[in-house]
Amino acid sequence: MNVLVIGANGKIGKQLVEKLTNEEEYKPKAMVRKEDQLQQFKDMGANTVLADVEGNIDDLTAAAEGMDAVVFTAGSGAHTGADKTMMVDFDGAVKAMTAAERAGAKRFIIVSAIGVHHRENWMEKAPYYSAAKHYADVWLRASGLDYTIIRPGLLTNNAGIRKIQAAPDLERAEIPREDVANVIVTSLKDDSTVGKSFDLVSGDQTIEAALKTV
């Protein structure tokens, strides 16, 4: 199974690519924006492609050719403004979905944010961020893709514990980025997660068991 990881250079993306290289059945392709980001993924044994979600859809479609799945874990980051949030987290995601559809990569997993499906939970100081995530999710649900929408809580750099809670609506709580990557890997393996959207925080269920309940 060929998996394009968009946003591979991010903290979740990097761990995801590495985990996928360790799985017999997966061949990840790390998509990054800069030349100097390529080598680390080649060293892992992953395929790589240079492309930008702010670029044109043709380049993204070329990147998605031959892929079975696309994981969108790109984000403009906390240091950029609302303009980049709009163009990366929302418009970039829409372009990635269009590219996946055009390339015939049916499976699409997006990393969203906890609670954004309810307006009243949107971040007071950065509603545009919540809006961008929400609208990308809405767009994906309306697409013809086999989607999974993962809405993690407060991301930490702690080591993963492989114990989670996953449900349509959860209280805001922490989850290690590594466990988000673990959940993505397991979602790729578990077709029952197709067409599902769920909040995700650390919990006491195994990932395998929790994903069966979403």
Next chain:
Amino acid sequence: MNVLVIGANGKIGKQLVEKLTNEEEYKPKAMVRKEDQLQQFKDMGANTVLADVEGNIDDLTAAAEGMDAVVFTAGSGAHTGADKTMMVDFDGAVKAMTAAERAGAKRFIIVSAIGVHHRENWMEKAPYYSAAKHYADVWLRASGLDYTIIRPGLLTNNAGIRKIQAAPDLERAEIPREDVANVIVTSLKDDSTVGKSFDLVSGDQTIEAALKTV
């Protein structure tokens, strides 16, 4: 015909409300954000309502109750940042559409911007602005509303000449705000504009004739 004008205090909105008060068959309701913006519309003989597209959908739905049509001509303006563009021009428009649907106000006219339906035309310096307009239009087309999407070119404060060009794709050119207001009034009268989207600039056709061709 009761018409809610969202963004009534804007330069197009103000002229639109005034024109509608002069039409026997229309009763406009000017929606504004601030108390001190109300009187000018009362003086025109228009109904008024205090509400904000950045507010909650219930308030917008209340504003749309009893209306036959909603015109969305609100915009965050050139002086605000991308955050407001996202939350007013896009999310605000989406909320207005939701409110119109809930209130049973089937007819919905939006003022978009020329060319935004083609990515390659998006403003280089403010792609988020073009994106916000574009996605609001996409949302409206996907809604169950009887929509008209008007995409005017470069807006001027010149007096209207009531001569236009309207077509799916036009070269960027000027159009007086007053003529955009005139086109909205005529669109409300002409059901053949339902389900239509068009670029709009000054031209040599009468508004009535031009709208028959879109």
